[in-house]
Amino acid sequence: MWLKNITLLNFKNYASANLSFAKTVNAFVGNNGAGKTNLLDAIHYLCLCKSYFNPIDSQQIKVDEDFFLVQGDFDRTEKNEKISCGLKRNQKKSFKRNKKEYDKLADHIGLFPVVMISPYDINLIMDGSEERRRFIDNVISQTDPKYLDELIIYNKHLLNRNSLLKQVAATRKLDVTLLQILDEQLVSSGNLIFEKRKQFLVDFIPLFNQHYTFITHDAEQVSLVYQSQLNEQRFEDLLAGSIEKDRLLERTTTGIHKDELLFTIAEMPLKKFGSQGQQKSFLIALKLAQYSYLQKFKGFKPLLLLDDIFDKLDNQRIHKLMEMVSHHDFGQIFITDTNKDRVLAVFKEIAVEVDLFNVKNGVVEHA
Incomplete structure (x- = not known):
């Protein structure tokens, strides 16, 4: 192309x-x-x-x-x-x-x-986890149209559950049946997204390592780690266990919208311990891995x-x-x-x- x-x-x-x-x-x-x-x-x-x-x-x-x-x-x-x-x-x-x-x-x-590499990408390292989730979602969405649809559905269910939590805080009354329905919807959609993200990282990390090694002559040890609460517990159990906290904060505090992608160099956070050159090399390798992933799953460049x-x-x-x-x-x-x-x-x-x-x-x- x-x-x-x-x-x-x-x-x-x-x-x-x-x-x-x-x-x-x-x-x-x-x-x-x-x-x-x-x-x-x-x-x-x-x-x-x-x-x-x-x-x-x-x-x-x-x-x-x-x-x-x-x-x-x-x-x-x-x-x-x-x-x-x-x-x-x-x-x-x-x-x-x-x-x-x-x-x-x-x-x-x-x-x-398409893959863009820009100075703006430093936000992937310096900003919050939302930037890194957006990166994952952007790559997967270009290879799997159903994933983008599922993300839209999940965010809709999340909005509905958060609205209910705000309503509960205002009225002091909890509609248990409605909460159960919203939880089931969130779990169904969230589990699908979690599995796709997990498989994506399995395919993506070796590509990243390959590109970083080539660019730097294997000068530093770096890593990507996918962190998700769903790695530790079933989503339905997470929601049940956090309901009191959710009611207090009036928002859903567990789920795939809290996933994180950790960047490390020499087993230390890249954000704090990587030089500007190392951070830039990391970002370039990340984006070139995105390129390789898209080419592999799309079948063209x-x-x-x-x-x-x-x-x-x-x-x-x-x-x-x-x-x-x-x-x-x-x-x-x-x-x-x-x-x-x-x-x-x-x-x-x-x-x-x-x-x-x-x-x-x-x-x-x-x-």
Whole structure:
């Protein structure tokens, strides 16, 4: 699978742009704030119906304009697919495949798999467990449409149970029968999600270890550990045992919405004991493992978006990374960097051609 071209109208800082891409490596170079990352985000939009950085669609519309449009042609299993996304202010987002609008956006997820590596990913390490659960859910959802449906169902049941707990706190009366029904619904959905997450980590962790070892020459010992309360107890027993605490706090305190993915280096928390370079290498290995996982379970190569990844990596790790993604079974790649000469030098050194685009103040020119 590869993206042949993209057209932007009033998207972020772009009034308009129309670009055609190479099947292999495409690089956007220019100063900070020029709009390089916005081009990657437009590609992300076409693949996953949303921005990688900002969940509010209306904020993607260029200042003083009333709409945005992003459109692209993909070659997917030797068939042309035209994808378009448009939004007018105060209206519903329109998302179309081959000029036909989707009934629900979830039907698009996974058709055009993509992996983004960005400085923004540091949130995976530094922020709370919700970021790491979102990472797991994003990867699985691109390979298993039923998983995304189950997540939506679980969150609906969780909302209903939390509403009941708030009602109980206000009225001092507990409808035991209703609580039992809500618990059964939560357990049924939660168990399915737990099993899928558990199997995902079984498949994912060896891929992560392989990529981290390659990038770092096996310099450090790192690990991923999936923590879930359901590893220790049945979900129904957890809910029964925490009902008094739940009533006191007016929310459900046990379940798969509390799952965690632990990152360690030398058996210590990566957040506290990893250097900036080590943290960045960890994140890159995590995302390359995501790429390998998607390729394995989709049967074709996703797009790879690399945003400003040369920063905080030494030359050896940059070389190993570019060697890996250019020669080792990767498909179409999009890179941003502030240093044109660095990009050209890196790819010349590993004998890989790169299609270069100069970006300046929301204007893109093929170099």
